[in-house]
Amino acid sequence: MTMVHSLTINQLIEKLRGGQLTSRQIMEACLNRIDSVDDKLNAFISYDVEDALAQADFADKARSEGQEGALLGVPVAIKDVIAVKNHPLNCASKILGNYESPYDATVIKKLREAGAIIFGRVNMDEFAMGSSTENSAFGPSRNPWDIDYTPGGSSGGSAVAVSADECIASLGSDTGGSIRQPAALCGCVGLKPTYGRVSRYGLVAFASSLDQIGSFTKDVKDAAIMLQVIAGADEKDSTSVPEPVPDYTVALSGELKGMRIGLPREYQVDGLDTEVKAATESAVAKLEELGAEVKEISLPHTEYAIATYYIIATAEASANLARFEGVRYGARIDGEDPEEMNCRTRGAGFGDEVKRRIILGTYVLSSGYYDAYYLRAQKVRTLIRQDFLQAFEHVDLIATPTTPTPAFKIGEKAKDPLEMYLSDIFTISCNLAGLCGVSLPCGFSEKGLPIGLQLLGRPFGESDLLRAANIYQEATDWHTKRPDLD
Numbered sequence: 199m200t201m202v203h204s205l206t207i208n209q210l211i212e213k214l215r216g217g218q219l220t221s222r223q224i225m226e227a228c229l230n231r232i233d234s235v236d237d238k239l240n241a242f243i244s245y246d247v248e249d250a251l252a253q254a255d256f257a258d259k260a261r262s263e264g265q266e267g268a269l270l271g272v273p274v275a276i277k278d279v280i281a282v283k284n285h286p287l288n289c290a291s292k293i294l295g296n297y298e299s300p301y302d303a304t305v306i307k308k309l310r311e312a313g314a315i316i317f318g319r320v321n322m323d324e325f326a327m328g329s330s331t332e333n334s335a336f337g338p339s340r341n342p343w344d345i346d347y348t349p350g351g352s353s354g355g356s357a358v359a360v361s362a363d364e365c366i367a368s369l370g371s372d373t374g375g376s377i378r379q380p381a382a383l384c385g386c387v388g389l390k391p392t393y394g395r396v397s398r399y400g401l402v403a404f405a406s407s408l409d410q411i412g413s414f415t416k417d418v419k420d421a422a423i424m425l426q427v428i429a430g431a432d433e434k435d436s437t438s439v440p441e442p443v444p445d446y447t448v449a450l451s452g453e454l455k456g457m458r459i460g461l462p463r464e465y466q467v468d469g470l471d472t473e474v475k476a477a478t479e480s481a482v483a484k485l486e487e488l489g490a491e492v493k494e495i496s497l498p499h500t501e502y503a504i505a506t507y508y509i510i511a512t513a514e515a516s517a518n519l520a521r522f523e524g525v526r527y528g529a530r531i532d533g534e535d536p537e538e539m540n541c542r543t544r545g546a547g548f549g550d551e552v553k554r555r556i557i558l559g560t561y562v563l564s565s566g567y568y569d570a571y572y573l574r575a576q577k578v579r580t581l582i583r584q585d586f587l588q589a590f591e592h593v594d595l596i597a598t599p600t601t602p603t604p605a606f607k608i609g610e611k612a613k614d615p616l617e618m619y620l621s622d623i624f625t626i627s628c629n630l631a632g633l634c635g636v637s638l639p640c641g642f643s644e645k646g647l648p649i650g651l652q653l654l655g656r657p658f659g660e661s662d663l664l665r666a667a668n669i670y671q672e673a674t675d676w677h678t679k680r681p682d683l684d
């Protein structure tokens with residue numbers, strides 16, 4: 199029997215409308231699920247039961263008075279980097295102490311307007327820096343398919359909470375793959391919208407020219423519902439783009455016939471796991487069988503993507519994180535003078551990976567090195583973007599594995615940052631080029647770990663992306679599999 203907490207947004211809304219379920223029942227089902235599995239998984243940093251149930255009752259009352267909303271009564275978990283008024287905001291760091299946000303991020307405001315229950319803070323790598331959720335001051339999250347493995351990162355908690363049915367959907371952020379990679383490793387759908395599609399107001403900045411908020415859901419239809427709610431220009435974020443928001447749920451229905459899908463020649467990298475290769479190749483064969491036209495394309499600057507990203511992202515991070523100095527936000531360790539206070543606070547408050555990035559970023563921006571590193575990286579970024587825009591003259595979508603391997607073990611890469619960075623090879627270029635991308639389940643390894651297919655679309659091409667992903671999903675059942683946690 200399908201349990202309430204395993205249902206999709208789409209299914210729940212139908213039951214809520216039909217009077218077969220109440221929001222309180224949904225919220226209670228999620229809370230019970232958390233009670234039984236989250237000790238093992240550590241997806242949630244915190245949650246407020248009373249507040250969640252009050253929101254659920256409010257939604258039930260609204261519905262009984264005839265109100266409607268795309269997410270009315272649906273619990274959505276929030277990555278600990280997105281501001282929710284009067285709730286803790288830690289970015290999985292010690293440096294924010296017991297800081298609480300005084301305001302709602304724009305995405306939260308939009309979710310509330312659609313009736314969602316804003317529920318819980320989910321775990322992540324500190325300040326979204328990482329690919330495994332091991333860099334969290336609240337301890338690592340664990341992969342629900344095998345708790346010895348990482349769920350990926352940085353939005354690991356968001357992926358775990360959805361895959362383990364602890365919530366119905368969640369929000370994450372993606373700077374270089376932090377939505378798509380954990381979605382792939384946990385077996386759910388992760389959508390990174392185009393840069394500018396969704397407001398970043400209230401998202402704590404890591405690398406402002408790359409960061410984007412997106413969703414984790416149990417299927418593609420739900421990804422369309424979530425995007426519909428959160429998309430759109432916002433006067434509070436000058437990088438959000440006033441491009442009209444199409445009806446994404448309508449865009450889902452359509453066909454694949456005539457859609458051209460490109461396979462980048464350069465993505466046949468050493469180190470691509472054979473099971474991942476086989477699963478993604480058969481997913482592409484399925485798309486072809488369903489009517490897509492598949493052809494090889496070239497993205498010649500692929501080999502520079504990781505280096506370019508880790509220069510630009512760290513440079514921006516070093517500037518963005520300067521604000522955490524013990525005066526304005528969160529924790530403070532006093533010293534003899536402001537400088538000592540600052541050093542002590544940052545020394546104790548930030549974890550190793552965050553410090554590494556601040557040091558790297560400061561280095562690439564410093565006089566004498568700026569031209570050699572930062573400026574060159576910006577130029578290469580333009581070339582990478584051009585590669586994609588040229589490819590999109592010949593194809594409508596690009597298909598790749600989301601990750602080079604299935605989930606890796608907790609501790610396996612934690613001591614080798616370079617090894618960790620290399621695992622971002624397929625997701626990073628999308629952010630550098632400002633594209634949209636989705637990861638969807640397309641198989642399992644022999645060990646039973648999920649494998650993800652990544653589809654990349656043109657800037658503001660989410661409709662094509664969602665249509666192809668939905669047609670694939672309607673013809674397969676990978677997304678319906680759930681980890682056995684009992």
Ligand code: GLN
Binds near residue numbers: 326329373375622
């Ligand atoms: N893994 C990448 C990094 O560590 C991406 C992180 C992200 O998208 N937030 O920077």
